[in-house]
Amino acid sequence: MSFDLKGTLKPLTALKQFGKKPHTLVDVPSIPLEASDHYRGFHYNDLDECIGCGNCSTICQNQAIDMVPVDGIEGKKGDSGLRPRVDHGRCCWCGLCVEVCPTGSLSLTKDYLYVSDDPDTFLWTPGVDNPEGKERISFFSTEETSLNDFGRIPMPELEGMDRVKSFAEVVLGYNEVQARAEASRCISCGLCTEACPEHMHIPEYINAIARGNDADAVRIIYDNNPLPEMCGKVCTRRCEDVCAIAHRGDPIAIRWLKRYTTETVKNADMIKEVVNPDIQEPNGYKVGIIGAGPSGLTVAYYLALKGFDCTIYEAHAKAGGMTMYGIPKYRFPEESLDKQIEYIQKIGVKIHFNTKVGKDISFKEIYSKYDAVFIGVGFPKPWTLGIEGEDLKGSIQAVNFLYEINNGKTVDIGDKVIVIGGGNVAIDAARVSARLGADVTILYRRRVQDMPADWEEIEGAEDEGIHIIPQAIPVKFYPDKKGHVKAVEYLKADMVADEKGGRPKPVPVEGSNTIIEATAVLGAIGQQGDYSFLEEEFSEKVKIERGRFVVNEKQQSTLDKLFAGGDAANRSADVISAIADGYMAVKGIEDLLVKGN
Amino acid sequence: MREKATTLYIGPQHPGITGNMMVRVKVEGDTIVKATTEVGYLHRSFEKLIEKRNWLQSFTLLCRFCVPEPDPVEESYARAVELLEGREVPERAKYIRVLVLELARIASYLLWYGGQSASLGLYTIGQWSVGDRNYILDLFEELTGGRVYHMYIWPGGVRRDLPKGFENKVLKTMDYLEKRLDDYDDLMFDNTIFRKRTQGVGIIDKEKAVEWGVVGPPLRGCGIRSDIRIDDPYEVYNKLDFVVPVEEGGDIWARALVRRQEIRQSIRIIRQVLDNIPAGKYYNKIPNPQKWALPKGDAYTRTEAVRGEVGMYVVSDGGTHPRRAHFRGAAYVHAITLLENLLVGENISDIAAIMNSLGTCPPEIER
Ligand code: SF4
Ligand code: SF4
Numbered sequence: 001m002s003f004d005l006k007g008t009l010k011p012l013t014a015l016k017q018f019g020k021k022p023h024t025l026v027d028v029p030s031i032p033l034e035a036s037d038h039y040r041g042f043h044y045n046d047l048d049e050c051i052g053c054g055n056c057s058t059i060c061q062n063q064a065i066d067m068v069p070v071d072g073i074e075g076k077k078g079d080s081g082l083r084p085r086v087d088h089g090r091c092c093w094c095g096l097c098v099e100v101c102p103t104g105s106l107s108l109t110k111d112y113l114y115v116s117d118d119p120d121t122f123l124w125t126p127g128v129d130n131p132e133g134k135e136r137i138s139f140f141s142t143e144e145t146s147l148n149d150f151g152r153i154p155m156p157e158l159e160g161m162d163r164v165k166s167f168a169e170v171v172l173g174y175n176e177v178q179a180r181a182e183a184s185r186c187i188s189c190g191l192c193t194e195a196c197p198e199h200m201h202i203p204e205y206i207n208a209i210a211r212g213n214d215a216d217a218v219r220i221i222y223d224n225n226p227l228p229e230m231c232g233k234v235c236t237r238r239c240e241d242v243c244a245i246a247h248r249g250d251p252i253a254i255r256w257l258k259r260y261t262t263e264t265v266k267n268a269d270m271i272k273e274v275v276n277p278d279i280q281e282p283n284g285y286k287v288g289i290i291g292a293g294p295s296g297l298t299v300a301y302y303l304a305l306k307g308f309d310c311t312i313y314e315a316h317a318k319a320g321g322m323t324m325y326g327i328p329k330y331r332f333p334e335e336s337l338d339k340q341i342e343y344i345q346k347i348g349v350k351i352h353f354n355t356k357v358g359k360d361i362s363f364k365e366i367y368s369k370y371d372a373v374f375i376g377v378g379f380p381k382p383w384t385l386g387i388e389g390e391d392l393k394g395s396i397q398a399v400n401f402l403y404e405i406n407n408g409k410t411v412d413i414g415d416k417v418i419v420i421g422g423g424n425v426a427i428d429a430a431r432v433s434a435r436l437g438a439d440v441t442i443l444y445r446r447r448v449q450d451m452p453a454d455w456e457e458i459e460g461a462e463d464e465g466i467h468i469i470p471q472a473i474p475v476k477f478y479p480d481k482k483g484h485v486k487a488v489e490y491l492k493a494d495m496v497a498d499e500k501g502g503r504p505k506p507v508p509v510e511g512s513n514t515i516i517e518a519t520a521v522l523g524a525i526g527q528q529g530d531y532s533f534l535e536e537e538f539s540e541k542v543k544i545e546r547g548r549f550v551v552n553e554k555q556q557s558t559l560d561k562l563f564a565g566g567d568a569a570n571r572s573a574d575v576i577s578a579i580a581d582g583y584m585a586v587k588g589i590e591d592l593l594v595k596g597n
Numbered sequence: 598m599r600e601k602a603t604t605l606y607i608g609p610q611h612p613g614i615t616g617n618m619m620v621r622v623k624v625e626g627d628t629i630v631k632a633t634t635e636v637g638y639l640h641r642s643f644e645k646l647i648e649k650r651n652w653l654q655s656f657t658l659l660c661r662f663c664v665p666e667p668d669p670v671e672e673s674y675a676r677a678v679e680l681l682e683g684r685e686v687p688e689r690a691k692y693i694r695v696l697v698l699e700l701a702r703i704a705s706y707l708l709w710y711g712g713q714s715a716s717l718g719l720y721t722i723g724q725w726s727v728g729d730r731n732y733i734l735d736l737f738e739e740l741t742g743g744r745v746y747h748m749y750i751w752p753g754g755v756r757r758d759l760p761k762g763f764e765n766k767v768l769k770t771m772d773y774l775e776k777r778l779d780d781y782d783d784l785m786f787d788n789t790i791f792r793k794r795t796q797g798v799g800i801i802d803k804e805k806a807v808e809w810g811v812v813g814p815p816l817r818g819c820g821i822r823s824d825i826r827i828d829d830p831y832e833v834y835n836k837l838d839f840v841v842p843v844e845e846g847g848d849i850w851a852r853a854l855v856r857r858q859e860i861r862q863s864i865r866i867i868r869q870v871l872d873n874i875p876a877g878k879y880y881n882k883i884p885n886p887q888k889w890a891l892p893k894g895d896a897y898t899r900t901e902a903v904r905g906e907v908g909m910y911v912v913s914d915g916g917t918h919p920r921r922a923h924f925r926g927a928a929y930v931h932a933i934t935l936l937e938n939l940l941v942g943e944n945i946s947d948i949a950a951i952m953n954s955l956g957t958c959p960p961e962i963e964r
Binding site for chain 2: 004006007008010011013014017035036037038039040058059061062092093094095096099100108138139145147148149181183184185186187188207210211
């Protein structure tokens with residue numbers, strides 16, 4: 001066997017490394033190495049930014065995250081009050097939780113060394129247990145890297161200036177592809193459900209839409225809302241205000257998704273077929289309902305499903321209340337309403353139209369005829385400004401104006417309309433006037449951002465060329481020779497901070513008087529109730545405060561068998577709160593009559 | 598006189614830093630007459646678990662298929678998903694992916710340097726190569742936030758762009774490593790002990806290799822030029838200039854020589870990547886992972902890992918979770934079919950060296 005000299009000596013060259021310092025590690029573990037700038041170490045959470053949506057917990061495939069209450073953090077609208085607690089014994093530092101955190105509050109830090117013989121101490125609430133982590137953030141998500149879909153699928157609409165040519169519906173609705181894509185943005189955190197007065201099952205129906213199962217979505221929606229198309233078109237959508245995605249992007253178009261779903265069922269028969277309601281055998285109880293607005297219809301629908309005999313008394317020729325007569329048809333076409341009402345009638349609800357309680361039938365008669373009575377009469381009477389000239393010809397209440405127009409009548413408003421107010425009624429009146437060919441100006445006491453109207457409505461109005469003068473307080477209407485209004489005088493207002501912490505108050509600036517011409521003035525500063533139908537024996541007994549029935553959490557008034565809801569009982573003045581009232585009243589009436597409590 | 602056969606159990610504690618598995622050998626004297634691979638120590642049911650996760654969540658499992666070289670598994674899955682969905686990947690991301698894959702290849706070979714030589718009692722090499730591998734892990738840490746498990750290549754591209762100044766750091770590390778390879782030659786390939794213990798040991802029959810589906814360095818060590826990067830190029834390998842080294846002989850030595858040359862090729866590839874990487878997007882964002890559904894269908898991708906060709910087969914039923922994900926790992930063939938045959942007639946003292954030379958990776962076998 002030959003001796004391989006080279007092969008024997010070569011390895012000895014390793015000796016040249018002798019005495020050199022080890023080239024990778026410094027004194028480990030007593031001095032931990034500083035991690036790189038993008039290291040995925042222990043979590044840190046910005047507790048103020050975090051909204052407790054739980055998306056981090058949902059994505060974690062190791063079940064390393066629990067959502068837990070934290071001292072000093074209270075749940076509120078849009079914040080569950082919970083915060084993620086990480087089990088660092090389970091975590092594998094993938095950072096998926098960071099990538100899906102919609103607020104960007106969650107991050108990973110450079111810290112990676114923790115030694116303890118107590119397993120419980122590996123459960124940390126990031127941000128609570130390691131406030132110093134804030135200075136050591138190394139892995140975080142930006143709008144670019146985040147796995148949330150921040151951009152909303154745009155809603156197809158008629159062009160601004162085309163819209164004012166007719167009363168055609170402005171919003172065209174999502175098609176199937178658009179709806180699925182929009183629904184797929186939802187992270188199912190459910191913060192919206194909490195914020196919705198009716199606690200609709202939002203993540204569930206959005207999920208059904210995303211999965212392509214529209215019929216399921218319809219059924220889920222009908223579980224606690226019998227007027228979903230109404231909500232899908234005109235809801236004030238407080239759900240969207242709290243949407244987790246809205247923290248860094250556009251909220252999920254919850255309302256438009258509901259609208260999409262309801263449009264997949266084309267008529268009352270289809271609704272019935274898809275919802276396939278389980279109608280109980282008649283239970284012998286009769287319930288009288290005054291007003292076929294959203295709250296009354298809700299009471300009637302769910303009670304009828306439970307076997308109650310429900311009769312609604314409606315003063316007008318059609319049901320829907322303000323949504324029929326107050327909301328313009330370009331927002332909520334009559335067919336949409338009709339099909340929902342027809343469906344409600346199909347399941348056995350009786351509606352007596354053109355029957356005004358107090359005139360065509362007495363309240364007393366209804367009260368004695370039924371086992372329980374629900375009042376959902378809304379706020380039909382407009383408030384007035386109480387200023388000089390308000391009773392001139394051409395000074396019209398916006399609700400009356402909308403009523404006439406929705407009834408197919410004409411109203412002479414001329415070509416220069418001034419609308420007073422900042423709510424949805426004001427915007428509706430303004431946009432209807434624009435459609436009648438007028439040049440429209442809105443006067444509002446506060447700033448544009450203070451307007452209670454839906455921001456999309458405000459934007460819509462602006463797109464249609466409507467001029468908004470904010471911080472303007474009307475003081476006088478001037479007549480022409482024929483006693484018709486011809487101009488409005490207003491004062492500019494300064495916004496003054498409220499000492500008690502309320503919203504800033506408009507205070508008129510002296511000498512800032514401005515006069516603008518008008519051919520009509522539409523007042524839209526709010527409405528009030530009208531309970532003149534209550535005979536004295538009832539009005540004496542039932543408690544009404546600040547124009548609203550005093551009710552308990554089941555909408556029961558101070559008279560046992562009398563329930564009330566909608567504007568007549570709540571301060572929210574919107575459709576969904578009325579529906580929520582109706583839904584609670586169902587429980588109240590059932591408890592009273594069936595369960596006897 | 599025939600000696601009485603004895604049964605020995607090699608493993609399951611890391612027989613030659615490969616991971617936990619066992620080889621049950623029947624020996625007569627110190628010659629092996631029968632070998633059986635016994636696995637079952639690392640089964641984590643990954644493929645089944647993947648079915649329970651949405652399309653994105655399995656990343657934390659994929660990288661654990663084969664600990665020393667997680668990236669090809671991430672890449673093959675990502676590409677399969679992209680194929681299934683028809684999702685485009687930005688050019689820049691493809692270059693970054695190749696960069697990562699080749700860095701992983703080098704890191705993995707450095708670990709092999711240590712394992713292969715330590716299995717022959719040469720321990721210094723491992724001390725060095727694991728230290729040098731750390732430089733690559735430093736790069737990974739900076740790029741991906743993780744040293745060993747990167748979870749970086751995912752559908753649509755890569756998770757983050759290259760950090761500022763990263764290219765230079767990579768180049769510096771490559772320059773350093775290239776010089777360092779000469780030191781390894783001195784200690785390993787020029788070392789009589791290494792030669793004597795590897796030449797003529799663990800010889801793979803060329804025909805059998807093809808028949809059994811042997812891949813990677815064990816196949817190339819039999820003189821067969823086969824490499825998915827060239828044969829069925831993915832990402833941007835078709836735009837890069839490199840050769841696939843081949844050696845004759847089929848023994849441990851031939852396989853070692855293949856790997857030795859491949860490190861240099863990887864360095865060459867990395868330099869080209871850094872020269873040619875285009876600016877632009879690094880990621881075509883996937884939709885909200887919770888609701889991300891893939892069209893019904895299936896897809897298969899092949900990737901060249903250090904162990905050889907690996908493949909990922911994914912099936913979608915149109916939902917948000919994979920219906921099935923099956924991984925074809927090289928280690929299964931190498932450490933079961935091949936190893937069991939190869940060991941017969943060999944000496945007990947060569948078991949660890951042979952196992953190492955085959956790219957045995959028990960976590961990949963079991964998944
Ligand atoms: S995903 Fe973000 S915002 Fe939501 S709970 Fe987790 S840390 Fe908080
Ligand atoms: S880093 Fe990954 S494993 Fe750890 S808590 Fe977040 S999602 Fe779970």
